[in-house]
Amino acid sequence: MSYQFDFVAVFDYSSVLLAGTAHTLLLTTVGAVAGLGIGILGAVSRAWQIKPFDRIFAVYVELIRNTPFLIQLFFIYFGLPSLGFRLDEWQAAILAVIINLGAYTTEIVRAGIEATPRGQIEAAESLAMTRPQIFRHVVLPPALAKVWPAICSQMVIVMLGTSVCSQIAAEELTFAANFIQSRNFRAFETYFIVTVIYFVLAVAVRQLLTQAGLRLLGRRAR
């Protein structure tokens, strides 16, 4: 093997890597928080058949789960402007991530909500709690705790999936990698380092979410 490795050629662009990493994390964080919010709303609408939102969410979930993320992203970025709805690459990327994660978390959280024993809801009803109070205090915390591992996995999947946003020139980590190797022609070194960064991010994000779950949802979220 005569190839000379030159990782320094990549580290010359460390500020670009850093910015890309930061953007990937930002995209993931905003997507995760908003996506989880949508997921909870969608889940309660579907599990408790709140009309007409249950139908709307059902269609939304099917639409997102059965189409590729890249197409969803292209649709938002390239398709919507035809309707006069123009977004810059970051707005489009964030919107796409939120919409995508919202659909998956709707299904995940719904499973948790539906696992609530009927008797616990009746006990809460007989304590004169309102439906929103029952949802907030009795149904949601154990439901989230039950499905938290699945939510963590989905968020990591989405974080790795944000890589696709480089296709609309959102300057996240993959975009940074493409940019760097087009300048230094060190494809192996560049993608090797970016692979390591993604791997470390994924492990760290999963750990962080798991710990956050234990903190916020108690000892059941594992």
Place this chain on the structure above:
Amino acid sequence: MALVHIDALHKHFGSNHVLKGIDLDIEEGQVIALIGRSGSGKSTLLRTINGLESFDEGRIEVDGERIHPHETDLRALRQKVGMVFQQFNLFPHLSAGQNVMLATRIVKKMPEQDAVDLAKAMLLKVGLQDKFDAYPDQLSGGQQQRVAIARALAMQPRVLLCDEITSALDPELVNEVLAVVRNLAAEGITLIMVTHEMRFAREVGDKLVFMYQGRIHESGDPQTLFANPQTPELASFIGSIN
């Protein structure tokens, strides 16, 4: 005027006519023991009294407040009627103390410290003052049921409904729960309990109500009815239990 007044109550589940004209008056401080075979409508009757089941015809009044057959806003009623279930139904993510405090905090909007004090007092009443921070899965069935009783009592209901609250317990845990109920009865709390504990019904009950196929078939003083059932159905029911 009776605390709970039930008049010509009818209830169907689809084509199944489950309550066929129930008339029942319950005075303040009375302990009612509701007995009868499986499927005779005991749970359904109890659950209409706090609106967990709707009904089709008739009239229910609790403490002067009328329940309308298909009312959805039942919160005022439910603050007057507590319920304890066969399966305890504690909230598994909350400690015993938090279980007892939850509704006083968010329904009655009681200040935190008052709610804590009240929860401690209620746990003391059921003999679990040292279990405030224990989670339901760290408690025995009997202890869980006593927490459930404390939780219902914390709302200071006018009447407490108990649906076979010892039926899911191991035999050796039944007495600790019955002892709590016995104390409540002695304190003068109005109780309506569905039970298969015939000795308990006889000792603690002020009135025995025997349900048979959706009707009150016989009712009256427990001692008298047990000694001298007026109908063959009650006689055979008592015989089958003993």
